[in-house]
Amino acid sequence: MSIEEKQNFPTYQDSDSKEYPQNEREVSSIIKKFYKSNVPIELIGSGSKKKIGKPLQCSKTLSLSNLNGIIEYLPEELYIKVKACTLIKQIEEELKKNKQQLAFEPIDFGYLLNGKSDYGTAAGQIACNISGPRRFKVGSIRDHVLGFRGVNGKGEIIKSGGVVVKNVTGYDLSKLICGSYGTLVALTEITFKVLPAPATSETLIIYNQKIESAFDFLDKAISSSNDISGAIFLPKEPEVPGCVMNIEKTFKLNDLKQEGSLTAIRIEGSKNSIDQRIKNLIDELKIINFNISILETHQSEIFWNKVKCLEFFSSSKNNILRIVIPPSECVKLVYQLSNKYKYYLDWGGALMWMEAFELSEEMFESIRKKVVKLGGYVTMIKNSDYLPYVEDVFTISRDRFNISQNIKKSFDPKRILNPDKMYAGI
Amino acid sequence: MTKLAMPKIDRKLISIKSDIIADLKKIVKIENVLDHEDETRPFETDALSAYKQKPLAVVFAENTKEVSKILAYCNQARIKIVPRGAGTGLSGGALPLEDSILLCLGKFNKIIDIDYKNRCVVAQPGVTNLSITQAVEDKGFYYAPDPSSQIACSIGGNVAENSGGIHSLKYGTTTNNLLGVEVVFMDGTISRLGGKTYDSEGYDLLGLIAGSEGLLCVITEITVKILKKPQAVKAALIGFPTIEYGGKCVSAIIASGIIPAGMEMMDKALIHATDNFVKAGYPRDAESMLIVELDGTETEVDELIERVHKIAKKNKSSSIKISKNEKQRLKFWAGRKAAFPACGDMAPDYYCMDGTIPRGKLAEVLNEIGRLSKKYNLPVANAFHAGDGNLHPLIMYDANEKNSLEKTEKFGADILKYCVKVGGVLTGEHGVGVEKRELMCEMFNNNDIQQQIKIKKALDVNSLLNPGKVYPILRKCAEEGRIHVHRGKTKFSDIPRF
Numbered sequence: 022m023s024i025e026e027k028q029n030f031p032t033y034q035d036s037d038s039k040e041y042p043q044n045e046r047e048v049s050s051i052i053k054k055f056y057k058s059n060v061p062i063e064l065i066g067s068g069s070k071k072k073i074g075k076p077l078q079c080s081k082t083l084s085l086s087n088l089n090g091i092i093e094y095l096p097e098e099l100y101i102k103v104k105a106c107t108l109i110k111q112i113e114e115e116l117k118k119n120k121q122q123l124a125f126e127p128i129d130f131g132y133l134l135n136g137k138s139d140y141g142t143a144a145g146q147i148a149c150n151i152s153g154p155r156r157f158k159v160g161s162i163r164d165h166v167l168g169f170r171g172v173n174g175k176g177e178i179i180k181s182g183g184v185v186v187k188n189v190t191g192y193d194l195s196k197l198i199c200g201s202y203g204t205l206v207a208l209t210e211i212t213f214k215v216l217p218a219p220a221t222s223e224t225l226i227i228y229n230q231k232i233e234s235a236f237d238f239l240d241k242a243i244s245s246s247n248d249i250s251g252a253i254f255l256p257k258e259p260e261v262p263g264c265v266m267n268i269e270k271t272f273k274l275n276d277l278k279q280e281g282s283l284t285a286i287r288i289e290g291s292k293n294s295i296d297q298r299i300k301n302l303i304d305e306l307k308i309i310n311f312n313i314s315i316l317e318t319h320q321s322e323i324f325w326n327k328v329k330c331l332e333f334f335s336s337s338k339n340n341i342l343r344i345v346i347p348p349s350e351c352v353k354l355v356y357q358l359s360n361k362y363k364y365y366l367d368w369g370g371a372l373m374w375m376e377a378f379e380l381s382e383e384m385f386e387s388i389r390k391k392v393v394k395l396g397g398y399v400t401m402i403k404n405s406d407y408l409p410y411v412e413d414v415f416t417i418s419r420d421r422f423n424i425s426q427n428i429k430k431s432f433d434p435k436r437i438l439n440p441d442k443m444y445a446g447i
Numbered sequence: 448m449t450k451l452a453m454p455k456i457d458r459k460l461i462s463i464k465s466d467i468i469a470d471l472k473k474i475v476k477i478e479n480v481l482d483h484e485d486e487t488r489p490f491e492t493d494a495l496s497a498y499k500q501k502p503l504a505v506v507f508a509e510n511t512k513e514v515s516k517i518l519a520y521c522n523q524a525r526i527k528i529v530p531r532g533a534g535t536g537l538s539g540g541a542l543p544l545e546d547s548i549l550l551c552l553g554k555f556n557k558i559i560d561i562d563y564k565n566r567c568v569v570a571q572p573g574v575t576n577l578s579i580t581q582a583v584e585d586k587g588f589y590y591a592p593d594p595s596s597q598i599a600c601s602i603g604g605n606v607a608e609n610s611g612g613i614h615s616l617k618y619g620t621t622t623n624n625l626l627g628v629e630v631v632f633m634d635g636t637i638s639r640l641g642g643k644t645y646d647s648e649g650y651d652l653l654g655l656i657a658g659s660e661g662l663l664c665v666i667t668e669i670t671v672k673i674l675k676k677p678q679a680v681k682a683a684l685i686g687f688p689t690i691e692y693g694g695k696c697v698s699a700i701i702a703s704g705i706i707p708a709g710m711e712m713m714d715k716a717l718i719h720a721t722d723n724f725v726k727a728g729y730p731r732d733a734e735s736m737l738i739v740e741l742d743g744t745e746t747e748v749d750e751l752i753e754r755v756h757k758i759a760k761k762n763k764s765s766s767i768k769i770s771k772n773e774k775q776r777l778k779f780w781a782g783r784k785a786a787f788p789a790c791g792d793m794a795p796d797y798y799c800m801d802g803t804i805p806r807g808k809l810a811e812v813l814n815e816i817g818r819l820s821k822k823y824n825l826p827v828a829n830a831f832h833a834g835d836g837n838l839h840p841l842i843m844y845d846a847n848e849k850n851s852l853e854k855t856e857k858f859g860a861d862i863l864k865y866c867v868k869v870g871g872v873l874t875g876e877h878g879v880g881v882e883k884r885e886l887m888c889e890m891f892n893n894n895d896i897q898q899q900i901k902i903k904k905a906l907d908v909n910s911l912l913n914p915g916k917v918y919p920i921l922r923k924c925a926e927e928g929r930i931h932v933h934r935g936k937t938k939f940s941d942i943p944r945f
Contacts, residue, residue, distance in 0.1 A: 297746045
């Protein structure tokens, strides 16, 4: 490709197009410069989730990767303050030393999007606000951000929140920036709420074939007082051409004794408490007629790690969709999609991860219609060679679009931060 | 009553009051518009009763369409709106303005849907917090956030203020238990945000609106999460010879990996006041006292209680009682829950503050409050949601004494400034309202506040929704030297400046 051709190519970037600020002040002055000259910029951290959202066509890239490091960690105060692009792995390792954790279970999108493990950075997790299996119990990422500092689209340094959990001083902008895909501020500093890591974890596996019984188990388990922290259904894989069948390959665990569909319920806490709760669940779910097995701590951790990191889809060359619906509607949705897709249910039925072979944009929109009608939304997480681009990656209604556009303007009046990353015009 | 700067009064609106009333009566039922002085007087204040102001009119809407029409009409006629739920707010968030319409949501008092399959309740904003729990407790469910006013406060007000309660550390505040809302913006647009799903896509407008103190929209419907009640709940009542030991015990419990359902602390003044009031059996010789509540399965709670017992002993506790049954547990709480009326018994008036601090700074902050108490010569009793760092000093005073409220407010402001100094915040659950408005610059600089005001303008172009609340009107930033103030006068003094 000639230089001229390269420059005309929509994603072309010359080697000088990347800026690497060393600190917040530099982030501010770079954005101020681009604000003045009306230059749109792409914000990136480690790039682990770069592929989620609409492709950007910015002439400049602002890498925040040099803003990394733990600023302050006070285990007894249950918070950790980090520079925005501190690696999640580093944070988790530090927390582990004090038997604490980020309870929302950061997802490793690396397997799915880039073929190898990569949790990415704190800012990246916040930008996407996609939480792991424990979400229904502890809340999502947005519930674990206590405060932040960042730079808005005019280059102004702003902050919100603090280091304490109970805080109603001013608007809660920490929530607003979660899931904003870098379209509102370039984050520079983040304070996470941290929680004690459970002493142990075990998983009750029920070998049931039908989704109806699975939903019944998941519903009863979450609605019980047994305080469960994971609730998924892995269906026997549908005969879908082009989808790699790899449940057994993914979950090679000694105590997973039977092939086919399964429901998995995680219980965390002290050993005695777990034993009591598993006993309660076996009674309350009336699973006497089903084969069950219990995954002890070690296997349980491996199992949920694989679920969380979407390893189920890791070798997929197809489109991957993330569907969130009211849990009561999951069975209906599965039937409406006529088992045409490979999927599994998380969050007790409130979340469906789906792999679609040879998906067309029309089919995607038809899925979206069904999902919206049931009160949910769908996101295209990964494109494929077959469908490399969709117009609407995210779902939004007209009135919410209008509000969002006004919010965007209030942070980034010239739309220079990740323009169109979420929606055209935002 | 101290003087409070509010946005400039639009005299023209007051002169055409009768026309406005006539227009409003075309939108809602005639009996739902109150404008006679005798009718509007009950609405002149909320629970921050030091400030009073009668509005132009009080309007009760009965449905979302009416709210939309009222807002669209007021937006067009440039009339200010102050939304009001049950009026139990402690920061003056529902204080009317002379030229405003007070929009009451009291008639939105129905629970619309109880959905056990999705573990949520859909309610109108005027429904009280407690009645949500009451509606689902026969099936063993409850709604977790439990502000102390839960018997009277409305769920709409809870969302507007992002109310907490004593179980916030483990179960979160309102925002963490909120799934969806229907709201009306100032231009009359009706919008649904969230629903029965987790984490709606796009900007988290739900998160923005929770705690926005009625400045961004009027809430007309709310969907909240409900939880199954834990199998067992037990409480420990622990006395300490000093405040420091009590504070250290709080940190030690958290550091050991225990997240109690509730952890409350009281100082000696309040132990005595509440024990006199309800005979709760509190350790009267203790300088500080903790109530630690633990919930979960039977085995888990027994294990945790045992661990808390050991930690308390290590931290020199002078007495420990463990609740043997539900009756005793509730008795432990009876005193704490009577903290406010007990203080009312000790002095003609009291003023409740609401800062949050990092837990480890407790002893330091309480010592400072003690010093300030001597300086201002006003007694103070301290209640503390120790689990989440939320401090409620109750300053006792006599409003009949000249300048006593001003003195009390100064004392309160000094406490809050100190909370910010040690890394805390101005308000944990009561909101900024008019009360802490002028202190906002203690926590935020010009850029921070301007960003928030831009968001407000993005959703309420004419700044008509609940003006004069949350953001400082003038004073603070002048102190920062950005504006030259001559004898307290500036041009366009109704425009917020920082």
